[in-house]
Amino acid sequence: MIKRYFSLLLIVLISLRVSAQVWVVPAENEAKKSPFAFDDQSRKAGGDIYMTSCKSCHGEPGKNNSLPLVPPPPDMASAKMQGNSDGALQFKITTGRGPMPSFKNTISGTDVWKVISFVRSFNDKYVQEVATNAGPGAAVQNVKISITWLKEQSQVQATLTAPSKDKVIMPVAGAEVKLFAKRYFGNLLIDEPRNTDASGKAIFNFPKDLPGDSTGLVQLVVVPSSEAYGETKADTTLAAGVPTYLPPLNEKRAMWNVVQKAPIWLLLSYTLAVLGAWGFIIYVMLQIRAIYKAGSRKEND
Amino acid sequence: MASEVNTDFLQNKKLDSIAADILKPVGITQGFIVWMGFLGIGLLACIYAYYIQFDNGLIVTGLRDYISWGMYIANFVFFVATSLVGMLISSVLGLIGFKWVKPIARIAEIIAVAFAAIAGLVIVSDMGRPERLPYVIMYGRIQSPIIWDVTVVTTYLVLSTLLYFLPLIPDLAISKGRIDHAPKLLQQTYEVLSVKWSHTSQQYKILLKAVRILLILIIPTAFAIHTVTSWLFAVTLRPGWDSSIFGPYFLTGAFVAGSAAVVILMYIIRVNYKLDKYLTSYHFDMMGKLLVLVSIVYLYFNINEYLVPGFKMKTAEAIHLKDLFVGEYAFMFWCVQLMGLVIPIILMLFKFFRKPLSLFVISIVVLVAAWFKRFIIVVPTQDHPFLPIQHVPKAWTLYQPTLVESAITLGTILLAVIIITVLVKFFPVIPIWEIAEEQNEADHKINE
Numbered sequence: 207m208i209k210r211y212f213s214l215l216l217i218v219l220i221s222l223r224v225s226a227q228v229w230v231v232p233a234e235n236e237a238k239k240s241p242f243a244f245d246d247q248s249r250k251a252g253g254d255i256y257m258t259s260c261k262s263c264h265g266e267p268g269k270n271n272s273l274p275l276v277p278p279p280p281d282m283a284s285a286k287m288q289g290n291s292d293g294a295l296q297f298k299i300t301t302g303r304g305p306m307p308s309f310k311n312t313i314s315g316t317d318v319w320k321v322i323s324f325v326r327s328f329n330d331k332y333v334q335e336v337a338t339n340a341g342p343g344a345a346v347q348n349v350k351i352s353i354t355w356l357k358e359q360s361q362v363q364a365t366l367t368a369p370s371k372d373k374v375i376m377p378v379a380g381a382e383v384k385l386f387a388k389r390y391f392g393n394l395l396i397d398e399p400r401n402t403d404a405s406g407k408a409i410f411n412f413p414k415d416l417p418g419d420s421t422g423l424v425q426l427v428v429v430p431s432s433e434a435y436g437e438t439k440a441d442t443t444l445a446a447g448v449p450t451y452l453p454p455l456n457e458k459r460a461m462w463n464v465v466q467k468a469p470i471w472l473l474l475s476y477t478l479a480v481l482g483a484w485g486f487i488i489y490v491m492l493q494i495r496a497i498y499k500a501g502s503r504k505e506n507d
Numbered sequence: 508m509a510s511e512v513n514t515d516f517l518q519n520k521k522l523d524s525i526a527a528d529i530l531k532p533v534g535i536t537q538g539f540i541v542w543m544g545f546l547g548i549g550l551l552a553c554i555y556a557y558y559i560q561f562d563n564g565l566i567v568t569g570l571r572d573y574i575s576w577g578m579y580i581a582n583f584v585f586f587v588a589t590s591l592v593g594m595l596i597s598s599v600l601g602l603i604g605f606k607w608v609k610p611i612a613r614i615a616e617i618i619a620v621a622f623a624a625i626a627g628l629v630i631v632s633d634m635g636r637p638e639r640l641p642y643v644i645m646y647g648r649i650q651s652p653i654i655w656d657v658t659v660v661t662t663y664l665v666l667s668t669l670l671y672f673l674p675l676i677p678d679l680a681i682s683k684g685r686i687d688h689a690p691k692l693l694q695q696t697y698e699v700l701s702v703k704w705s706h707t708s709q710q711y712k713i714l715l716k717a718v719r720i721l722l723i724l725i726i727p728t729a730f731a732i733h734t735v736t737s738w739l740f741a742v743t744l745r746p747g748w749d750s751s752i753f754g755p756y757f758l759t760g761a762f763v764a765g766s767a768a769v770v771i772l773m774y775i776i777r778v779n780y781k782l783d784k785y786l787t788s789y790h791f792d793m794m795g796k797l798l799v800l801v802s803i804v805y806l807y808f809n810i811n812e813y814l815v816p817g818f819k820m821k822t823a824e825a826i827h828l829k830d831l832f833v834g835e836y837a838f839m840f841w842c843v844q845l846m847g848l849v850i851p852i853i854l855m856l857f858k859f860f861r862k863p864l865s866l867f868v869i870s871i872v873v874l875v876a877a878w879f880k881r882f883i884i885v886v887p888t889q890d891h892p893f894l895p896i897q898h899v900p901k902a903w904t905l906y907q908p909t910l911v912e913s914a915i916t917l918g919t920i921l922l923a924v925i926i927i928t929v930l931v932k933f934f935p936v937i938p939i940w941e942i943a944e945e946q947n948e949a950d951h952k953i954n955e
Contacts, residue, residue, distance in 0.1 A: 468649045472649060479731075490669055494673070497713050498702040
């Protein structure tokens with residue numbers, strides 16, 4: 207009876223565990239498709255991104271050498287991975303879950319599709335479906351974004367322009383744009399997404415305490431929220447941050463430093479201990495000499 | 508050791524008989540030649556094994572990427588451990604004033620000198636490029652426990668040698684006229700080494716003071732040598748090594764191995780040199796009690812070392828402990844704990860098992876177990892690195908000591924035995940003057 211009870215419990219637990227592992231993708235994301243057809247160029251570009259951002263955990267596709275984490279990061283060539291729809295892959299890469307980080311701010315929308323293009327190259331049976339409707343936009347093309355640092359107000363101004371039908375440069379009004387500062391992993395969203403005004407300008411409030419490099423430089427990125435404006439983005443380095451000096455780890459005296467920069471307390475204790483012990487040893491050796499001398503004196507008497 | 512020496516014992520007739528007993532085996536005998544020949548041939552074979560390693564590098568050993576500290580480092584820890592007994596017997600017990608350690612002290616010191624001297628050599632055997640040994644001094648970092656280890660091992664060796672040599676000086680002076688049967692060269696050596704000792708009270712005064720300094724100084728040094736050896740492991744985060752009690756754990760283990768080694772050497776000397784008058788059943792009984800005491804203390808540390816992490820079973824620790832308790836190393840682990848600690852402790856609680864022969868047999872088992880215990884401490888931890896090493900051949904993750912490696916390890920043990928043999932055979936193994944002095948005092952007491 208107890209045995210049966212435990213096996214039942216075990217089954218329940220296992221099924222709970224399995225269900226806990228299912229990664230639910232919303233239906234609309236599930237059905238999402240790449241806006242462009244995958245080709246050798248996209249696979250190549252996606253492969254490069256994969257090698258820098260994904261390989262450290264997922265390993266090389268088809269070699270089953272991912273990191274032994276719980277749950278294990280699936281291999282790209284595995285049935286589990288390939289069983290996802292393109293939209294599901296896009297959702298999972300951008301959202302992240304548990305140890306899998308969100309790449310929403312790290313890899314741009316188009317680049318995510320390139321990574322998926324690379325992943326699909328390990329599946330012979332894969333046939334791509336391209337989105338028939340690439341969104342309302344694409345109407346505005348060749349958008350240019352410029353970024354200006356308004357020091358007094360501590361604000362960043364992004365200006366969007368695009369050539370009109372008769373090739374006159376016009377401001378892009380009413381476009382939602384986001385401002386990011388580049389950090390070690392991914393991009394940090396600054397302020398809120400803002401809409402451009404009639405003159406194509408969007409103003410972001412910039413924090414006064416954002417750490418920059420040793421001279422205060424921060425790399426800023428402005429991206430339109432909608433894919434309707436194509437692949438455009440601006441990437442500028444401005445002196446908008448607080449100068450941050452991170453001393454190199456080998457600058458000060460430390461256990462891990464070279465012997466010339468050993469901690470003082472260690473140098474002192476070591477030297478004193480060695481000198482102390484060897485001082486006594488030398489003293490004892492001199493005593494052997496004293497014994498010898500005393501013996502010689504007695505012989506001479 | 509008394510602070511004053513009454514040199515009356517030099518006139519006592521008993522000195523002659525004591526000196527005769529102790530000096531009788533000194534010199535070259537047939538048995539010695541056969542034994543040294545046996546050791547020498549064995550050593551030659553082991554030197555050839557080392558030549559193979561020197562020529563090809565460490566690839567001829569079982570050491571690979573995962574387990575890079577194998578039999579050699581286990582052997583090193585064993586050597587350092589065994590050598591500590593010199594401090595325990597001469598200093599700790601001697602300074603407290605136990606008289607029974609007098610005839611044993613020099614035997615303990617011989618073991619200390621031999622094992623400390625070879626310990627450094629054992630480390631060289633683990634080096635793939637031994638010609639880079641001077642780099643330790645040239646580029647060594649004072650922050651590294653390896654440098655501390657080199658420092659304390661050297662200091663301990665010098666201290667032990669002095670502590671062996673100084674109390675020997677009066678004996679050399681007493682002996683030099685009494686070893687006509689020994690080779691001329693040995694007689695000349697006695698002459699030189701006795702540094703014109705003429706038993707003046709001034710000389711005794713100097714000697715006693717110097718020995719006292721050594722006896723005190725060797726205690727912190729011996730503690731340092733084995734604590735630092737334990738730190739080579741304990742300063743890492745690896746399961747099985749990451750322990751705050753590793754220093755005392757190593758120290759107490761050292762006393763077990765060393766005491767067992769002393770009993771073995773005592774028994775061999777007693778039987779071969781017919782010195783039962785000086786190494787009596789009483790001495791074995793006391794050594795048996797000492798061995799029980801240090802074994803119980805070591806068992807206590809073992810319980811702490813395994814029970815506490817075993818209760819918590821942290822992920823990485825659990826993998827290691829399961830390997831020891833029920834896994835790959837279970838047989839060796841339980842043999843070492845039972846044969847090397849639990850059973851000897853139980854047996855030696857009874858007087859019968861503290862008799863010379865039975866204690867000798869128990870000590871051999873304890874000493875062999877002590878060697879394997881070092882293997883258990885050093886090797887299994889490395890099976891499970893924290894950072895997985897990717898794409899390694901399966902064979903690199905398994906450690907199987909090779910024949911060459913075992914031969915080199917055996918060679919270091921043979922070398923230690925050779926040093927012991929030479930010291931035991933060519934110099935008085937029991938302090939003649941101290942025994943004679945004690946006898947003299949006892950006689951006086953009776954006469955009064």
